[in-house]
Every structure is written in structure tokens, then in C-alpha cells.
Amino acid sequence: ETGVTQTPRxxxxxxxxxxxxxxxxxxxxxxxxWYKQSAKKPLxxxxxxxxxxxxxxxxxxxxxxxxxxxxxxxxxxxxxxxPEDSALYLCASSQATSGGTAEAFFGQGTRLTVV
Amino acid sequence: xQSVTQPDIHITVSEGASLELRCNYSYGATPYLFWxxxxxxxxxxxxxxxxxxxxxxxxxxxxxAEFKRSQSxxxxxxxxxxxxxxxxxxxxxxxxxxxxxxxxxxxxTVRA
Numbered sequence: 082e083t084g085v086t087q088t089p090r091x092x093x094x095x096x097x098x099x100x101x102x103x104x105x106x107x108x109x110x111x112x113x114x115w116y117k118q119s120a121k122k123p124l125x126x127x128x129x130x131x132x133x134x135x136x137x138x139x140x141x142x143x144x145x146x147x148x149x150x151x152x153x154x155x156x157x158x159x160x161x162x163x164p165e166d167s168a169l170y171l172c173a174s175s176q177a178t179s180g181g182t183a184e185a186f187f188g189q190g191t192r193l194t195v196v
Numbered sequence: 197x198q199s200v201t202q203p204d205i206h207i208t209v210s211e212g213a214s215l216e217l218r219c220n221y222s223y224g225a226t227p228y229l230f231w232x233x234x235x236x237x238x239x240x241x242x243x244x245x246x247x248x249x250x251x252x253x254x255x256x257x258x259x260x261a262e263f264k265r266s267q268s269x270x271x272x273x274x275x276x277x278x279x280x281x282x283x284x285x286x287x288x289x290x291x292x293x294x295x296x297x298x299x300x301x302x303x304x305t306v307r308a
């Protein structure tokens with residue numbers, strides 16, 4: 082496999098469920114990201130991991146819990162979500178360098194529906 | 197505050213016609229600039245990027261973009277659109293770090 086792979090592609094969960102989204106990158110990058118894409122809204126950056134350390138958490142509710150066990154894998158653990166959390170969740174990776182940036186490569190996303 | 201603006205929510209063009217999508221940013225210095233495309237149900241694919249140098253950059257699928265510092269703009273163009281260009285297009289910027297900030301997107305419809 083190449084690029085950034087996200088699983089599952091689609092997920093329907095109840096508000097009391099616990100589920101996890103998985104992202105894997107095969108590009109040798111050192112930074113990984115979670116974005117939320119809701120209808121009619123700009124992409125929202127949720128979390129950034131650089132060298133497996135969380136460097137950004139954009140005021141995301143605690144019902145979203147990221148995990149980055151190594152530089153190739155990123156998880157988003159979900160629990161007690163709300164219907165307004167239904168969205169497309171996109172994972173991305175990049176080779177971040179000091180004082181600059183390279184482009185981010187995106188997975189195909191997980192379409193989450195909270196019922 | 198830093199921001200990215202795509203003034204056009206939706207554009208409809210005829211197949212074979214030219215296309216221009218607008219992007220403006222608000223920041224004191226020149227950021228890194230990107231254009232991405234998203235087909236329905238898919239992730240984002242990078243079309244092109246500008247870091248420095250020649251202000252007219254070429255990308256994939258026949259797209260190009262021009263950086264204009266005086267206008268804080270990075271508009272995307274294609275001389276002749278194909279039906280397969282129907283998608284949503286996002287402008288993005290990064291300001292000396294590795295976080296991308298995205299515009300709200302422009303949906304392009306191509307009519308036969």
C-alpha cells in the first residue's frame with residue numbers, strides 16, 4: 082500500500098458507543114493530523130502530532146481522544162459522541178521541517194454518522 | 197487573525213471554457229500556498245503549491261496558479277475544463293509551521 086490509508090471508510094455509531102478511527106501512512110513522514118470536515122464549513126484542524134508528540138489540540142471536546150503510537154499510525158478514539166459530530170474525518174501526513182512546511186497528503190476519510 | 201478566503205462558493209462553467217478560482221489570504225508575511233481538489237466521497241489531492249520563486253506555478257491536471265503579493269492572492273486557473281474537473285477546490289496556507297489553514301472551498305460544476 083502507498084499513501085495515507087484510513088479505516089473504516091464509513092461508520093455509524095450510537096451516542097453511547099465507543100469506536101476508533103485508524104490512519105496509517107506509508108510515506109515516511111514525521112507529522113500526522115486529524116481534520117474534521119462538516120458540510121458548509123471549512124476544514125477544521127483537530128490535532129497535530131509531530132514525531133509522535135501531540136503539538137496541537139484545537140479546543141477539541143474530550144469525547145475525541147487521539148493516539149499516535151508511532152510515526153506511521155494515528156488513531157482517533159470516539160466516545161459518547163453527539164449528532165453534531167457527524168462529519169468526514171480526514172487524516173493527513175507531511176514531512177514537517179524546521180521553519181517551513183511541506184504539503185500534506187490526505188487519506189480518503191472516514192464518514193462518521195452519529196445516531 | 198490569519199485567514200483564507202475563497203469568495204466564490206459555487207461556480208458553473210461549460211466544458212471547454214476557462215476556469216478561475218479566487219483565493220485571498222490575510223497575513224503580514226508571505227505564507228506557503230496550496231490548492232487541493234476533492235472529488236465526492238474522497239480525500240484531498242494536492243494540485244499545486246507555492247513556496248518561493250516564480251510566482252506562476254504549474255500543477256497537475258493542467259492547472260496553474262499565480263501568486264500576487266500586492267493583492268495577497270493565489271488564484272487557480274485552467275484554460276479549458278473537462279467534465280472530470282467537477283469537484284470541490286480548496287485553497288490552503290501555512291504560516292512558517294506545518295499547520296494548514298483551509299478556505300471554505302469552491303464547488304465547480306461543469307455543464308456539457
